[in-house]
Amino acid sequence: MSKITSLAISVSVCGFVAVWFFLTMGTILIWAAFVAWACFYALGGDAAAFRTTIISNAFGVFVASTTALIIVAVPMAEVIGGAVWAALVVAVSIALYILAANIPALTSIPGTTFGYAATFAFLLQTPDRFTVEALWSLSFNSSYVVLPVSMMLGACFALASAKGSDLLARPAEVAG
Numbered sequence: 096m097s098k099i100t101s102l103a104i105s106v107s108v109c110g111f112v113a114v115w116f117f118l119t120m121g122t123i124l125i126w127a128a129f130v131a132w133a134c135f136y137a138l139g140g141d142a143a144a145f146r147t148t149i150i151s152n153a154f155g156v157f158v159a160s161t162t163a164l165i166i167v168a169v170p171m172a173e174v175i176g177g178a179v180w181a182a183l184v185v186a187v188s189i190a191l192y193i194l195a196a197n198i199p200a201l202t203s204i205p206g207t208t209f210g211y212a213a214t215f216a217f218l219l220q221t222p223d224r225f226t227v228e229a230l231w232s233l234s235f236n237s238s239y240v241v242l243p244v245s246m247m248l249g250a251c252f253a254l255a256s257a258k259g260s261d262l263l264a265r266p267a268e269v270a271g
Contacts, residue, residue: 098264105259115253117245122235127213127242128249134209135253148250151203155192155210156242162188163218163238164230210246214238 117125131152138144164174165184173179192211195201217238218225222235235241 101263102260106256109256124169124245127245129247130213131249132253140257145254147203151206152210152246153243155207158192159211160238240264
């Protein structure tokens with residue numbers, strides 16, 4: 096079987112299971128899992144990509160969540176304006192996470208950016224999540240919690256789909 100065909104079958108089956116699981120759970124984010132899934136394949140689709148995806152996505156979530164917390168908790172918006180304050184904090188956080196790529200475990204700037212972007216998507220599109228209370232909560236209301244869990248599960252499904260594809264793509268052994 097061709098690699099593309101085996102990948103289509105494996106990702107489809109794993110995608111079915113992932114969507115069912117996430118919708119059954121109801122508190123984790125399937126779209127964030129798919130972002131991590133894409134990150135895994137973009138980073139090479141192997142064991143190293145799996146580790147890098149989990150670490151870099153989680154780091155991106157941490158930086159973005161902390162950035163959001165600073166934006167809402169520090170009252171500089173009243174002094175310099177909300178848009179200027181938010182843009183300034185975001186600019187500094189981006190510079191910091193890119194500079195963090197000097198640390199061997201954090202070298203994947205795209206992987207970190209996927210986690211960062213997914214966090215702000217969640218915070219800006221989900222009512223009542225871009226608040227100090229939600230950010231600090233130890234629940235799935237907090238981006239510090241729900242995004243890493245969702246993205247880590249997405250990376251697990253991605254790895255499973257890669258392994259499944261490899262199994263399907265193996266040439267059939269000829270009986271002697």
